[in-house]
Structure formats: structure tokens, C-alpha cells
Amino acid sequence: MRFRRNISKLADEELLTEYKRSGDTAYFGELYNRYTPLLYGVCLKYLKDADKAQDAVMQLFEQLLPKISQYEIQVFRTWLHSVVKNHCLQILRKESRQIVVDLRADLVESDEILHLLEDEEPDSERMEALKCCMAKLPEEQRISITHFFIDEMSYADIVETTGYSLSRVKSYIQNGKRNLKICIEKQMK
Amino acid sequence: MRIRRYIQGHRRGRKANRLERDAMRDPFLAEALEGYERAKEDPTPHINILRRKIRSRNQRRLDVFKYGGLAASLVFILGFGIYFGFHKGGSLPEQKPLNRMMIEESQAADPQESQIEPAAGFEAYIKYVEKEMKRPTDACKDAQGQVTVSFFVDPAGKPYDIRVTRSLCPSNDREAMRLIREGPRWTPTDEEVSYTIEFD
Numbered sequence: 001m002r003f004r005r006n007i008s009k010l011a012d013e014e015l016l017t018e019y020k021r022s023g024d025t026a027y028f029g030e031l032y033n034r035y036t037p038l039l040y041g042v043c044l045k046y047l048k049d050a051d052k053a054q055d056a057v058m059q060l061f062e063q064l065l066p067k068i069s070q071y072e073i074q075v076f077r078t079w080l081h082s083v084v085k086n087h088c089l090q091i092l093r094k095e096s097r098q099i100v101v102d103l104r105a106d107l108v109e110s111d112e113i114l115h116l117l118e119d120e121e122p123d124s125e126r127m128e129a130l131k132c133c134m135a136k137l138p139e140e141q142r143i144s145i146t147h148f149f150i151d152e153m154s155y156a157d158i159v160e161t162t163g164y165s166l167s168r169v170k171s172y173i174q175n176g177k178r179n180l181k182i183c184i185e186k187q188m189k
Numbered sequence: 190m191r192i193r194r195y196i197q198g199h200r201r202g203r204k205a206n207r208l209e210r211d212a213m214r215d216p217f218l219a220e221a222l223e224g225y226e227r228a229k230e231d232p233t234p235h236i237n238i239l240r241r242k243i244r245s246r247n248q249r250r251l252d253v254f255k256y257g258g259l260a261a262s263l264v265f266i267l268g269f270g271i272y273f274g275f276h277k278g279g280s281l282p283e284q285k286p287l288n289r290m291m292i293e294e295s296q297a298a299d300p301q302e303s304q305i306e307p308a309a310g311f312e313a314y315i316k317y318v319e320k321e322m323k324r325p326t327d328a329c330k331d332a333q334g335q336v337t338v339s340f341f342v343d344p345a346g347k348p349y350d351i352r353v354t355r356s357l358c359p360s361n362d363r364e365a366m367r368l369i370r371e372g373p374r375w376t377p378t379d380e381e382v383s384y385t386i387e388f389d
Contacts, residue, residue, distance in 0.1 A: 041221025
């Protein structure tokens with residue numbers, strides 16, 4: 001199609017505007033397609049079945065196509081995430097399955113600790129506190145965090161090097177970050 | 190696309206690490222990766238099928254409108270459905286799940302042109318830089334020239350891992366980094382982005 005070349009260069013919000021303006025489904029299709037890997041993944045997480053997840057992604061597309069022009073959307077990506085989550089939860093409710101709510105609030109951390117660990121923090125006092133707090137961490141947490149943030153090793157790399165299981169590597173890193181955050185805040189007082 | 194390679198099972202090395210770190214800042218990515226963790230087989234053929242269906246859906250709609258047979262087709266289909274419904278005892282045929290199509294798909298990658306630029310375009314970005322730039326008032330205040338910064342863009346469009354690749358003077362360098370770090374979003378990309386700021 002002639003105009004696919006042009007529309008793939010538009011930003012999300014621009015595609016949305018163009019769709020609202022023209023009603024041409026190619027714009028929304030292009031926009032939605034950018035997110036199919038993420039959408040499919042999230043549906044897999046909640047529905048736990050490849051066929052159901054694919055159906056859910058297509059159903060959502062059909063549902064949004066007529067309705068999306070009515071919404072005021074600031075950041076499409078963030079909005080789409082909450083929409084697909086709700087879509088999956090609705091499907092689960094219809095199936096009357098028990099919905100296991102993930103109470104792990106630490107899915108997304110605040111940026112501060114990440115900035116520090118990724119060496120972006122110009123504040124040398126906090127960097128000093130970081131060094132001191134790292135030394136205080138339990139060994140597995142310190143090793144995992146060092147490998148992940150400083151050596152830039154992936155989870156799979158760390159599993160191979162340390163012999164820890166994948167889930168333990170992840171929890172060492174999560175817990176390590178939390179401990180560092182608490183320790184650094186104490187130090188800075 | 191980096192996420193594709195990861196979910197196909199390439200989970201080693203710096204690039205995989207980067208994606209995993211991105212997931213710490215991006216709940217959408219994090220949940221998607223969780224979903225893929227339990228996938229027993231390579232999910233990319235499914236993703237390709239989904240993409241194809243969405244794209245062909247567009248075209249079908251356009252064609253239908255082009256040929257103006259929509260109303261006629263609807264009446265025909267409805268009529269058919271009611272006819273069969275009466276005969277079979279009133280229930281409409283069960284809707285087949287959409288994915289049960291027999292398609293021989295090659296695992297061809299789905300090329301996407303990615304344009305590296307600020308989300309709102311370069312013009313708006315340049316305006317932002319001009320408006321928000323705080324020229325140094327210290328020993329660097331008379332420095333004139335360019336600072337080039339390189340950075341990565343996280344899935345939310347925010348720059349990170351910002352570093353100076355061409356330096357002018359320390360305060361100018363810091364200001365350039367600050368402008369990027371606090372500035373408008375960029376379109377997400379896996380590539381490292383380079384941007385030059387002029388101090389005159």
C-alpha cells in the first residue's frame with residue numbers, strides 16, 4: 001500500500017489524531033500493530049493460553065476500532081496497557097475463574113534506585129552511600145545486583161554464572177534494590 | 190525488534206540485560222515478558238499471524254467501502270443466517286475462534302521502519318532546547334560550540350544512559366545532558382541515539 005511507507009513514521013499520538021480525523025482504519029491498524037507483541041504477551045500472562053490470548057488481541061482490536069475516537073488519550077501506550085489488562089480480566093470474569101491478583105507492588109520501581117545503579121546520578125554523596133550499602137547487602141543479593149547492573153549480564157547469564165535459579169536471581173535483585181533503597185535513605189539522613 | 194529476539198529465546202548478553210532493565214521501568218513490557226515466560230514454543234509465528242490479520246482487516250474494510258456493496262452484503266448474510274437459524278432450531282452457528290485458520294506462515298520477520306526522532310518531532314524539540322537552555326555562568330560561560338550526547342530510549346520514550354561523546358566545557362556538557370534527561374519523549378528505539386546541541 002502506497003501510504004504505509006508514510007504512516008509508519010508517524011508517532012503514536014499522531015496516528016491516533018489522523019484516525020480520528022479521517023476514520024481510515026489503516027491508521028489505527030498501524031498503531032495497534034506496533035503493540036501486538038506486548039498485547040499478546042500480556043494476554044498470555046492473564047489468560048495462560050495461546051489460542052485465548054490471540055482471540056483476545058483480535059477482539060480488543062475490533063472493540064477499540066469504533067470506540068477509540070471517543071476517548072481523550074494522553075499517552076497511548078500507557079492507556080493501551082490498562083485497557084488490555086481490563087479486557088483480559090473481563091474475559092476471566094466471564095469464565096468465572098478465580099482471578100489471582102498479583103500483590104507484588106514492586107513490579108515497577110521508582111527511578112531513583114535505578115539511576116544510582118546505572119551510574120547516572122551526579123550526586124556523589126548518594127553514590128558514596130550506594131557503595132557503602134552495597135557492602136552491607138547479603139552476599140547473593142550483592143552478587144546478583146553487581147552482575148545485573150554493573151556487569152550488564154542478563155538473567156540467563158547470571159543463572160549460568162552463579163547457579164542460582166531464575167526466580168531466585170530475580171528475587172535477589174528485587175530484594176537487593178529494596179534493601180539498598182532503605183539503607184541509602186538512612187545514610188542520607 | 191529487540192523484544193522479538195528475546196521472546197524467541199535469545200536471552201544472553203548486554204542487549205538482553207538492557208531489555209530486562211527496561212522492564213523494570215515499564216509495566217507494560219514487564220507484564221508482556223511475564224506472559225512469554227510461560228510460553229513453551231516460539232510465539233513469534235502467532236504474533237505474525239495477528240499482525241497480518243489486523244493489516245488485512247484494514248484493507249477489507251477499505252475495499253468494501255470502495256465497492257459500496259456493504260449494505261447489500263449485510264442483508265444477504267443476515268437473511269442467510271436467519272434462514273439457517275429457523276431450520277436448525279433457532280440457534281446461530283457457534284462463532285469459530287478467529288485463530289483457527291490454516292495458514293502456512295514463513296517465519297519472515299516483520300520489518301518495521303523505525304524513525305529515530307522526538308515523539309513530537311524535531312521542530313518542537315529544537316524549540317524546547319532553545320527555550321529551556323540555561324547557559325553556564327561559570328568558567329564555561331564564554332564557551333561556544335557543540336556538545337554531542339548519546340543515549341538510549343526506554344520503552345516509555347525517556348532517554349537514559351546519557352553520555353557525552355563530544356565535549357565542549359564541563360558546564361555545557363552537564364547542561365546538554367540535563368536538557369536531554371528532562372526533555373520531551375523520543376520514539377522508542379533499540380538504537381543508541383546521538384544528538385548535538387549548539388551553544389553560541
